[in-house]
Amino acid sequence: TIPRGVAPSILSADFARLGEQVDLVLDAGARTIHFDVMDGHFVPPITVGPEVAKAIAPRIHAAGAILDVHLMVERPERHVDAFAEAGADRILVQVESTPNVHYAIRQIRDHGRSPGVVINPGTPVDAVAELVDVVDVVLCMTVNPGWGGQPFLESSIAKLGRLKALVGDRAEIEVDGGVDAGTAGPCAEAGATIFVAGSAIFHADDPVAAFHQISTAAGY
Numbered sequence: 001t002i003p004r005g006v007a008p009s010i011l012s013a014d015f016a017r018l019g020e021q022v023d024l025v026l027d028a029g030a031r032t033i034h035f036d037v038m039d040g041h042f043v044p045p046i047t048v049g050p051e052v053a054k055a056i057a058p059r060i061h062a063a064g065a066i067l068d069v070h071l072m073v074e075r076p077e078r079h080v081d082a083f084a085e086a087g088a089d090r091i092l093v094q095v096e097s098t099p100n101v102h103y104a105i106r107q108i109r110d111h112g113r114s115p116g117v118v119i120n121p122g123t124p125v126d127a128v129a130e131l132v133d134v135v136d137v138v139l140c141m142t143v144n145p146g147w148g149g150q151p152f153l154e155s156s157i158a159k160l161g162r163l164k165a166l167v168g169d170r171a172e173i174e175v176d177g178g179v180d181a182g183t184a185g186p187c188a189e190a191g192a193t194i195f196v197a198g199s200a201i202f203h204a205d206d207p208v209a210a211f212h213q214i215s216t217a218a219g220y
C-alpha cells in the first residue's frame with residue numbers, strides 16, 4: 001500500500017546534517033521522504049545522486065517509511081538501475097524528460113519498485129492518459145521544477161480537478177511545490193493524497209510542528 005499524507009522534501013534540509021534532519025521528520029510521523037534529483041540539464045541546478053540516496057535509505061526503511069525519488073533529469077531511463085539499487089521505493093519520472101517514458105516506468109516496475117510519472121505546470125493532464133494504468137502515482141508539479149521555496153501556482157487547483165477526473169481511483173495524486181498549511185487543504189479537496197513540502201517544513205522554526213500543521217490541513 002502507498003503511504004498517503006505529507007512527504008517532507010529534503011531539498012530544503014541542512015545537508016551538513018542530513019541524517020538527523022531525516023530522522024526528525026520520520027519521528028514526527030512522516031511515512032514518505034521525498035528526494036529531488038536534478039542534473040543541471042532538465043533543470044539548471046545539480047543536487048544529489050544515488051550515493052546520497054543510499055546513505056539515507058536504511059534509516060527511512062527502519063522507520064517503515066519509503067524513499068520517494070523525483071528524477072528531474074534528462075533520460076531518466078539511464079539512472080533507474082542506480083536509484084533502485086540505492087534503495088528507492090518509488091521512482092518518479094518527468095513525462096517531458098524522455099521520449100521513452102513508458103519504457104522507464106517498466107524498468108522501475110521490473111526492479112520491483114513503484115513507478116510514478118510527473119507533469120510540469122505547462123504540461124496538460126492528457127500527457128499521462130496512456131500512463132495512468134502503468135503507474136502507482138501521478139505527480140502534478142505546482143511550481144516549475146528546479147528550486148524550493150517558490151510560490152504555489154494557483155492555477156494548479158483547477159488543473160488538479162482535471163487530473164482527478166482523468167485518473168479517478170487508478171493512481172494516487174501527489175503534489176509538489178509551494179505546499180504549506182494554506183495550500184494543502186485546497187489540493188486535498190481537488191484530489192491530492194500525497195503532499196510534498198520542503199521549505200514549509202525545513203525552513204520553519206519548528207519543523208515538527210510544521211509537519212503536523214500541514215498534515216492537519218491536508219486531512220491527515
Ligand code: DX5
Pocket residue numbers: 009010011012034036070143144145146147148149150176177178179196197198199200
Ligand atoms: C522542486 C522540487 C520540490 C521542492 C519543493 O523542483 O521538486 O520537491 O523540494 O520545495 P517547496 O516545498 O519549498 O516548494
Ligand code: ZN
Pocket residue numbers: 009034035036070176196
Ligand atoms: Zn520534488
